[in-house]
Every structure is written in C-alpha cells, then in structure tokens.
Amino acid sequence: MQEGLKKLYAGDFNSMHQQRQPDGSIVIILSTSGEKKSYKFRVKDLYGPDEEVLEHEVIQAKPPKHILDRMKEAQKHAG
Amino acid sequence: MAIDHPDGTVPIAFTKADIKVPVDIQAQYITLDINIKAQTADVTINITAQSVGVYIQGEWTAKQGQQKFLYGPSSGLINPGYGETVITYAIPTGKTLFINSIGAAVQDDPMTHIAVDASIEGYVSNEDCSIFFVFAGRPGCFGSFPTPIRFDAGDTLYMAISNLGPDACFFGGSLGGWEI
Numbered sequence: 358m359q360e361g362l363k364k365l366y367a368g369d370f371n372s373m374h375q376q377r378q379p380d381g382s383i384v385i386i387l388s389t390s391g392e393k394k395s396y397k398f399r400v401k402d403l404y405g406p407d408e409e410v411l412e413h414e415v416i417q418a419k420p421p422k423h424i425l426d427r428m429k430e431a432q433k434h435a436g
Numbered sequence: 437m438a439i440d441h442p443d444g445t446v447p448i449a450f451t452k453a454d455i456k457v458p459v460d461i462q463a464q465y466i467t468l469d470i471n472i473k474a475q476t477a478d479v480t481i482n483i484t485a486q487s488v489g490v491y492i493q494g495e496w497t498a499k500q501g502q503q504k505f506l507y508g509p510s511s512g513l514i515n516p517g518y519g520e521t522v523i524t525y526a527i528p529t530g531k532t533l534f535i536n537s538i539g540a541a542v543q544d545d546p547m548t549h550i551a552v553d554a555s556i557e558g559y560v561s562n563e564d565c566s567i568f569f570v571f572a573g574r575p576g577c578f579g580s581f582p583t584p585i586r587f588d589a590g591d592t593l594y595m596a597i598s599n600l601g602p603d604a605c606f607f608g609g610s611l612g613g614w615e616i
Binding site: 366367368370371372373374375376377378379383389390391403404 | 501503504505506507508509510511512520521522523524525526527528531533592615
C-alpha cells in the first residue's frame, strides 16, 4: 500500500483535498500540520473492491530556497 | 497511597456502584487523563494554580493536532439540476470524527468570467442518514455549529452538492472538525 493511501486509511492527516477526475478517479492531497511534506495521489474506485493507486507523489512543502535566503537575511538585520 | 512505578505514575481503576474519590495532588506539572463511565456523573473540581487553561473540545483538539479539514471542488461545470459527491471519507478504525463546520461556494465559469445565477444545496451524510444544509446563491456560505455531527469508525462520510440554479457553475464544499 502506498504511503498516501496508508495515511488516508489511518486518518493520519489534518487536511484533505479531493477532486474527482473525468475518468472517475479521484486526486487526493493529504497534509499534516507541522509536517513538511504532503501526499498527492490519484486513486480509482476509492474505498471500492478494485481500489488502485494510479499515481503517487510526495510533495516537499517548504518555501523555495530564495525565500529562505531572504528570511535569513532579514533576521540578520533584525538582530 | 503507594506509588507503583519508578516514574511516579499511579494507575487507578475502581469498579463499584458508588465511588467517591477525594484527590489532593501537589506537583509542578499535572496531567490527568480521566475516563468516567457512569449513568450519572458529578465532578467537582477545585483547581489552584498560577494559570489554568480550560478549552472547549474544538480548541483542545487543535492543540493536540487532531483537527480535520476536508475540501472537495466539483470535477467541472455542473449543469442545473445536477449534483456531485465532492468529499468521500471512511472513518478509520478506532477513530471518531466530529464535524462542526460546513461550507460551500459557487465559482463563476473561469473561461467566461460571467457571474452565474446559481443556488446550491449541500449535505453531509453517512450510510444511515442525511443531514441537509441549504446554501443560498452565489458566492456561497459557511457555518459552524456548537454541537458536532458525529461519524463513528466504519462510517463513510459523503458530502454532496446539487446545483438548483438556472446556470451551470463550478462549486466546492468544505468540512471542518476533529477526529480522535
């Protein structure tokens, strides 16, 4: 079982976004507060007997490097 | 009272028809997990501390990281008289989901940007019953309620929205609450 689907079945997330696709599959994005990654996966026959994960992706949810650099720079000046 | 464990914890379990327990604990930090099962329960609490925080369930679960937010947009433009299930969620084994906020919104056609004349109704349900919430018109609305709707482990939650207006539109639904 893929990590995203495990989290769905365990309820191990704080927010869930679902979008039904024209082919009947559903794209699900799960995220948890404080966790720096989200799980995006496309599943067909969700909760059904023929359930199958068609795509699975782990998204790193941290700010881009250039924003982190600016934050560091701002902290230097603030200190 | 004897302390059973080296770390100072004292497990207590009483089973009796009538129980009275005077408790006097003095410590730098106190965590009390209390599980009372009775036909009636009277709890008298006298707390003396430098600061005391008492939270309602929703606030407490936020601190515990047990909040749940569910969101589902429509798969596309939905014609008048048609609807779609936008959220499906099976409550995991050992968990209970409490929903205390619900919202739905209408979105104009992003291709034309013409304001649609839409009214939608949304409802949440499990296999046993449906609970209706009617939402009026564009752009939608959001409401929260103090008594949550409960979904037990094994239930499947559905949120469906129907387009009752004269124009086709996109819509989305959202639910908020906590799961413990």
